[in-house]
Amino acid sequence: MEFKDAKNKFIQTWGALGSQWGINKTMAQIHALLMVSPEPLSMEDIMEELLISRGNASMNLRALMDWGIVYKEYKSGERKEFFTAEKDLDELAVKIAQERSKREIKPALRVLKDVSSIKGNETKETKHFVEQTSKLYDFVLKADNMIDKVTEFKDNWIGRLVMKIMK
Amino acid sequence: MEFKDAKNKFIQTWGALGSQWGINKTMAQIHALLMVSPEPLSMEDIMEELLISRGNASMNLRALMDWGIVYKEYKSGERKEFFTAEKDLDELAVKIAQERSKREIKPALRVLKDVSSIKGNETKETKHFVEQTSKLYDFVLKADNMIDKVTEFKDNWIGRLVMKIMK
DNA sequence: TTTTATTTTCAATTATTTTTGAAAGTTCAA
DNA sequence: TTGAACTTTCAAAAATAATTGAAAATAAAA
Structure with a gap:
């Protein structure tokens, strides 16, 4: 299996598992994506990877932060916000x-x-x-x-x- | 609180909890109802108490039996089927x-x-x-x-x- | 202050899930 | 057999949940 396929499969599976446990699919997918990203991602990055709208990304990132399992980060010199998942x-x-x-x-x-x-x-x-x-x-x-x-x-x-x- | 109210509140709460955990509301409600019923109930009984259609009752009872947490019972002399929940x-x-x-x-x-x-x-x-x-x-x-x-x-x-x- | 980059909000739309109800299927007594 | 009592099935309708996108809000830079 190619890395790209594996990554995609992982994100899809995690999303499906989430929704079977009462967590919205996109929320679980964003979390999955951040889990396997070695670097923090911007909202733009997330929208692109998961093909979702800005509003959707914004709302679900907020929810993940409310759960305390995703953190906001700032990069010096960059205006936009970056996100990382709790990996432990x-x-x-x-x-x-x-x-x-x-x-x-x-x-x-x-x-x-x-x-x-x-x-x-x-x-x-x-x-x-x-x-x-x-x-x-x-x-x-x-x-x-x-x-x-x-x-x-x-x-x-x-x-x-x-x-x-x-x- | 009246018994009737308490029973209803319990059923509603259990249903809501179920749906937050990926179990459909009616399924959880039927289970709740059977849990607190001292006697087995017929499909008719369940439809009446929960105000749901015959089809809905039938499908969710089947699902509960597939999960192994609701059992079908027969009463001698009665043609219809009765149901009880796993209470342990x-x-x-x-x-x-x-x-x-x-x-x-x-x-x-x-x-x-x-x-x-x-x-x-x-x-x-x-x-x-x-x-x-x-x-x-x-x-x-x-x-x-x-x-x-x-x-x-x-x-x-x-x-x-x-x-x-x-x- | 004004402009620009970025994020949030939320009404409207779209997608998904659940529920209905009536027809088809079963089962059993007569 | 037939037919009454009861259950299952499933296409269509209703209810619920998720998603979009553009306007409003916010925050940093000029």
């Missing part, structure tokens, strides 16, 4: 996890807590409802906490041991 | 993880492996590309393996210990 994969994973937790999981947890605490008539339906949503609350809370724990976990000895066991 | 949350999580791994991660891994093994000219660009995609391959592979490991992991002593440490 552990850091990337943590950032994504934290952001999704903040935006999606935490609000869902609040709702779960609310709905699982309804009081009143003790029909089979309500009892089962409270039981299920409570369990779900505990489960999601535990899963969410795990994300917070992963960072520190990676750094301590038992964590590294477990990581090894996990292959 | 560990089981649910494992099934979802396995299915997403199979459908999305594994194919992406294959591509990563391919594109990271291009040979030829050793420009800065290609070297960086190979380096990054190789790292990504290793990382995604490790993450994917973790999913496979979680099931067995939960059941052995060190796993339980670590789970405790993780809170």
Whole structure:
């Protein structure tokens, strides 16, 4: 395979994967492109490579920066802005996890807590409802906490041991 | 809050969460509804509760069964089919993880492996590309393996210990 | 200040995904 | 068999999401 083809295939695949996980295709593609670019790219560069409009590039770069996984850079002498991606994969994973937790999981947890605490008539339906949503609350809370724990976990000895066991 | 409101809020929230994670809203809602129903529901029941068409209900129930998280049941004397959701949350999580791994991660891994093994000219660009995609391959592979490991992991002593440490 | 380069915004358009509903397909009791 | 009860399929419609492009905004240079 040619480099050009490989690069393209990578960008397309990453974009498709992103959209299956609720991240817009272009956003994932821009990120993919920046990941494999040894040098920072300008908006112009990105538009050209991905064949997208200026508006699209601008909006998705903003979104990526909001996620904290793409950074703006300035080159001396150059007027325009350049962009680089977070390339440390552990850091990337943590950032994504934290952001999704903040935006999606935490609000869902609040709702779960609310709905699982309804009081009143003790029909089979309500009892089962409270039981299920409570369990779900505990489960999601535990899963969410795990994300917070992963960072520190990676750094301590038992964590590294477990990581090894996990292959 | 009234039970009826709580139930509705739960279903809406679950649906919204689903769509943020690449699962169609109705599919997530049907699953939510079945999760909190103490008794199996018929397609008719589901259509009524969620105000959706027969076709929609049929297709999304099929999808949920393909994911292995909703089961068809028959009641003696009744001609129509009834449905229940997987209610064991560990089981649910494992099934979802396995299915997403199979459908999305594994194919992406294959591509990563391919594109990271291009040979030829050793420009800065290609070297960086190979380096990054190789790292990504290793990382995604490790993450994917973790999913496979979680099931067995939960059941052995060190796993339980670590789970405790993780809170 | 004025001009020029660059980025952002957002209404309108386009693309994608989901949903509908009715016809076709199944299944089973009579 | 036939026909009633029920489910599936899928083309068309509706809903949702992404993208464009040009005008407005911003920022640096002249």
